[in-house]
Amino acid sequence: MAERVAILGAGAMGSALTAPAVDAGNEVRLWGTWLDDELVAAVQAGAPHPRTSVVVDARVRAFGCDELEAALRDATIVVLAITSDGVLDVLAHAAPHLPAGAPVVITTKGFGRDDGGRVGVIPPRLEAAVPGVAPVVAIGGPCKANEVAARRPTASVYGCRDRAAASRAAAVFSTPRYRVEVSDDVVGLETVAAMKNVYAIALGACQGLAPRGGEPWHNLQAAVFARAVAEMAVLAGAVGGRHDTAYGLVGVGDLEVTGLSGRNKVYGERLGRGEAPADALREMRDAGQVVEGVPAAGLARELAAQLAGDGHLQTGVLPLLDAVLDLIGPGADPAERLSAACLPPAV
C-alpha cells in the first residue's frame, strides 16, 4: 500500500530513510529544518548528501525550511528525524498539518525533561505536548544512517504503545534490505537506545587502553559489554518496559555497532588513552561532533534517582553508569574504574 511519506529533518537519518521509503513504493518528501539548507540544496541538486555521501533517490522531493506546509500536504505518514533538543519545536510547527490518526514516527533518541523537570523518554512527552497527535512510533535498533542510505542490510525496531500503529509504520518502510521488527515496548526501546550511547563510551575506553600497553584489553571490554547489557535490562524494566528489549536488536545489537564506531566510542577511546575528559569533549565539540552519551549519562543518573524514589529501582544496581560518570569527570583511572564496576565481586 503506497503512502505519502513526509520526512521532517534532512540530516543523515532523515535522508537515509528516504531509501527504504521510496524502495517500498511510497511517494516521499524530505523537509529540511532551518539548519538543513545546505543539505536540502545538495539533495535538490542530485549531489551526494553531505552526511551520508549517498545521492538521495531522484524520486524524493526535497523541501526547504519555509515549505513545511507543502511538504506535509496530504501526507499520510510523518517521520520526525530531529534531534531531541529540536523535536518538540518541529512537532509544534507541524501539528496543524498532521494527518489525523496516522502514526508519527520519530528517530529521536535520548532522555528529555518534562515541564515539571522530571527526566523521561521522548515519545510520551510528544504525545502529551501536542494533544490529539497520533501515537508516536520510535525507531530503534542498530541502524547507521549511511548504511541505510546505501541500502546495506539493516534490521530496525519500531516501537509504539499502540502495536497496530507500529505495524502500520513498519509496513510503510519495509524492504528486503531494510527489515523492521515491531514492538510495543516503546519506553524500554527508547531507554535502552539512550543508554547504549552511555555504555559505548565505556567500550571505547577499553579500546583506548590498548595503545598504552600495546595489547588489547578484550577481557575487560567483554566484561564491560556484559555489564552494560545487564544495566540496560534493569533500566528497561524500571521504566516500565521489558528486560528482553535489552537482549535483542535494540540492546545487544545496537550496543555492538555503537561500540565499534561513532562519536561516543571515539570519545571513550580518548578517555582510555588518558586524555583529559573536558579537553577531549571540547575538541570534539569544536569539530562539530556531539557526544550524545555525555548528557545522556547525566540525565540517566537523574532518572535512576527518580526511579529509586518511586520504588522502581534499587540503589547500587548501575555501577557501570556510575563509572562512566566518573570517567567523564576528572581524575578517574579508566582501567581501575571499569574493572571495579564490571568484574564480579570478590568471592
Place this chain on the structure above:
Amino acid sequence: MAERVAILGAGAMGSALTAPAVDAGNEVRLWGTWLDDELVAAVQAGAPHPRTSVVVDARVRAFGCDELEAALRDATIVVLAITSDGVLDVLAHAAPHLPAGAPVVITTKGFGRDDGGRVGVIPPRLEAAVPGVAPVVAIGGPCKANEVAARRPTASVYGCRDRAAASRAAAVFSTPRYRVEVSDDVVGLETVAAMKNVYAIALGACQGLAPRGGEPWHNLQAAVFARAVAEMAVLAGAVGGRHDTAYGLVGVGDLEVTGLSGRNKVYGERLGRGEAPADALREMRDAGQVVEGVPAAGLARELAAQLAGDGHLQTGVLPLLDAVLDLIGPGADPAERLSAACLPPAV
C-alpha cells in the same frame, strides 16, 4: 585458604591460569601433556611461554609428561586445561591420583559424543566416564589466555551443577584482577560457550564484507550479533539450562570478545571476503590454527536434531546456525545468506 593446585595441560590457558592461582596464594603445579614438551621446557627455563608470550611465575613448578603422578601428589584441586578431544584421556590417566571429593575444573569447551553417539556438553560425560570423580566445574566467560597471563582484568564464570563446588573452585583462583562469578547452570554455560565460536564465524564474515565494498556492514553485523544471542538463549534453554546464561558474561560477553579476535572470527572474515571455505580452512589448519567453530557447528546441528526429537526444541528456530553451516559449505553468498537469517521477517 591456600591449596595445592595441579593444572594439567601447559598450553595457553593452562599456563595462564597459573597467574591467578599463584597470586591467590596457592602452591601451583603445571603438568604438560605429550604435546607440551616444548612448553614445559620454556616454563622450566623461565622463558616466555610460547603461546602467551608471558613468563610463568617462578613459584610455579612445571612437570613433564612422565611426571603426572608427582604433579598430582597431595593436590587439593585439579584443573584440566585440555582440548575436548584429549580431556577424557587425560582424566582417565589422572583419575587414580585425584583428591577425593575435590572439584575437577575444566577449561574445555565444545560438544562431544557419548558412547551411544549422542551429542552433548563435556562435564556430564566426564562425570559419567570416570565414576566417583568429583563434580566437574566448567570455566566460561570472556577470558583470553594471554590477558589472564598478563594479569589484565578478567571476569570469568565457574559453573557446576553443585554450586558449592563451583564456589570452592572460584575461591581458589579469585584475585583482584581475575574475578569469578559462580553459576549452577553448567550445561547452559558449556552450550553457550561452544556456540559462541560458531557465531563468531558469522560476525567475522560481516567484517570480511567491508573490504569488498570499502565500507563496513555494521548494521548487518549488529543484526547477526543479536540473532546469535537469541539462538544461544534458545539452545541454553533447550539443553536444560537457563536463557539468562546467554545474556551474561558467558554469552554476550564472550561473543563480543570472540567476534573481535581469534581464529573463528578470522576464518569468518576470509569467508566474507569471498575465499573458498575449504581452502581457507585448509590454509589455517596448515598454519596450526584450529577453527573450533567449524566442527562445533556440525555437532550443534546434530544436537538441535536430538533436542527436536526429544521435544525440547522447535524446528526453524536456529536460522543463523543454518546460515553458518551453509557458509562453511561451498557456494553461499555471505551477505545474502546472513541477511536472510538475521533480518526480521517481512511485515
